[in-house]
Amino acid sequence: MGGGPAGLRAAEVAALGGALVIVFEQKPSVGRKFLVAGKGGLNLTHEASVDEFARHYTVAEMDSDSALALWRILLRGFDANALRLWAGSLGIETFCASSGRVYPMEMKSAPLLRRWVERLRGLGVEFRMRQRWTGLRSEKGLELEFSGASDEAGDSEVQVVRAGAAVLALGGASWPQTGSTGIWSSILGGLGVKIAPLMASNCGWECSWPQDVIERCEGRPLKNVRVSTGGECVRGELLVTRYGLEGGALYALGAALRAHPRPTLSIDFKPDSSPESLLARLGSARHNFLEEAALRWRLGETVNCLLKGLLRDSPPESAEAMVRAVKHCEIRLEKSRPVEEAISSAGGVRFEELDESLMVRNLPGVFVAGEMLAWDAPTGGYLLQGCFSTGTCAGEGALHWTTNR
Ligand SMILES: Cc1cc2nc3c(=O)[nH]c(=O)nc-3n(C[C@H](O)[C@H](O)[C@H](O)COP(=O)(O)OP(=O)(O)OC[C@H]3O[C@@H](n4cnc5c(N)ncnc54)[C@H](O)[C@@H]3O)c2cc1C
The missing domain is CATH 3.50.50.60 (FAD/NAD(P)-binding domain)
Structure with a gap:
């Protein structure tokens, strides 16, 4: 049947x-x-x-x-x-x-x-x-x-x-x-x-984006990122949506995400760069770390806009904090889509x-x-x-x- x-x-x-x-x-x-x-x-x-x-x-x-x-x-x-x-x-x-x-x-x-x-x-x-x-x-x-x-x-x-x-x-x-x-x-x-x-x-997950992230990033892909949750880690692509995130990398972590009622997703936007090399490339920067990183690390418009939106209330105050933000960007997921x-x-x-x-x-x-x-x-x-x-x-x-x- x-x-x-x-x-x-x-x-x-x-x-x-x-x-x-x-x-x-x-x-x-x-x-x-x-x-x-x-x-x-x-x-x-x-x-x-x-x-x-x-x-x-x-x-x-x-x-x-x-x-x-x-x-x-x-x-x-x-x-x-x-x-x-x-x-x-x-x-x-x-x-x-x-x-x-x-x-x-x-x-x-x-x-x-x-x-x-x-x-x-x-x-x-x-x-x-x-x-x-x-x-x-x-x-x-x-x-x-x-x-x-x-x-x-x-x-x-x-x-x-x-x-x-x-x-x-x-x-x-x-x-x-x-x-x-x-x-x-x-x-x-x-x-x-x-x-x-x-x-x-193999579904999207919801999270609360700041309004400017929705306005500027909705429908945009985040390519070649490494995402992890609950000890599982995959590399792939994400898509920013109005309600949260979609994409193959997220789907591959489905079982690990479902194991927690409100899982946290950690995104590494620069999986091919070590923290040390990123620090070195930030060089003499002492302030405006978000702008400096966007320029010197070639972050791309979507990542840049996403980080600005997420870090608006507590912008990184050191090069080390900026590296953490880009290598371990934590997003609290609320629930899967229906x-x-x-x-x-x-x-x-x-x-x-x-x-x-x-x-x-x-x-x-x-x-x-x-x-x-x-x-x-x-x-x-x-x-x-x-x-x-x-x-x-x-x-x-x-x-x-x-x-x-
Ligand atoms: C948008 C989308 C894209 C996808 N793309 C891919 C892809 O590219 N690659 C991939 O591997 N998978 C893909 N999938 C998943 C794949 O299509 C499904 O895993 C697959 O179709 C499941 O096959 P199935 O035979 O088990 O069930 P189904 O294909 O769901 O078929 C079940 C059938 O049983 C019938 N049925 C249900 N209840 C009864 C009943 N009581 N009496 C009589 N008949 C009944 C239904 O009408 C249906 O025709 C995709 C799925 C979606 C939704």
Whole structure:
């Protein structure tokens, strides 16, 4: 159930293995979030070895070594290379940018999705749209319940479908207009499945900027900065927004930020310069440190304006204080932006509920894949790769379950 990348991949694997597959999707068409991802160029995956790739995933309630071991297995089943070959088999060539991010040549998802759906239809996969999964019974075989879903009229009559196995790939809770509402969590929770709360991930954070920072810096990037919080540190880019900050560097620190109710972000605006070299370049300056630093350190307009706004009430009174301000600029974050706006959500079905084929132990024949599982990863292609890898695993599991019974 669910026509996102994880569900479609599970359907493909099961259909290739000879299973009779039906995709149930509550929206009038499949892959709506996948199409949204295409607006940003569709970062399909990342070029990295399985070991390096696996380090980017965190799993709720799991230590980092166990998460690494789990993701090594999942990725070995369908890794970045396999994903690129798969896209190629649909006639979609990919390229790797200097950042390691992999995109389709056309930087769009629509052509890929169209050919993928055509292939699935060719494999005999049936698509039932506007069908909302509302529950299941597993006492006497697997019985799945659906309501005819229409945005205008709400749910209509309930139908029950018997199945040999089911893959739930209903997405997280971000961008609910694409169909990923996270409502499944109360249905599965009601069936006794443990679920880590769905939270915004890869999202902006709010802070209180002085008015002149908003007026002069809103929409401007802070390039090549090093940001840290709670012992985690990454290098990348931030974007100043009206409400606070966005950007890849912030997204990569998501798990560390969420660990604190009001986290503090420390920004190093000059990550390639040591404090000593900055001090030396300030030379004979004895006052107007902000102006002197802007000039002698080539701070750039946005950094300069940001520091002026933040330090207006207590400007640095020594060269050392100025160096501290630029190497450890501390920003108190208030809260993350709402999950509805986030690129993805953390939380979901806990892995302790599942066996190695991603089947819910207490619901035999029911498998889970994609963002509805309790893993999290930064942007960079790790999200879609995670959906494809877990979709492959769940699809294989469901196929094996139905053919060996
Ligand atoms: C703006 C944006 C840009 C992104 N860009 C990238 C990117 O470049 N690279 C990347 O790796 N990731 C990106 N992502 C994240 C990526 O798109 C998601 O992680 C991925 O789509 C999740 O796939 P999924 O199959 O798990 O779920 P989804 O794609 O969310 O699909 C779930 C499907 O299940 C359906 N559904 C839900 N509940 C029910 C129900 N009860 N009954 C029937 N159907 C149901 C939904 O309608 C939906 O079609 C982006 C996300 C956003 C929002």
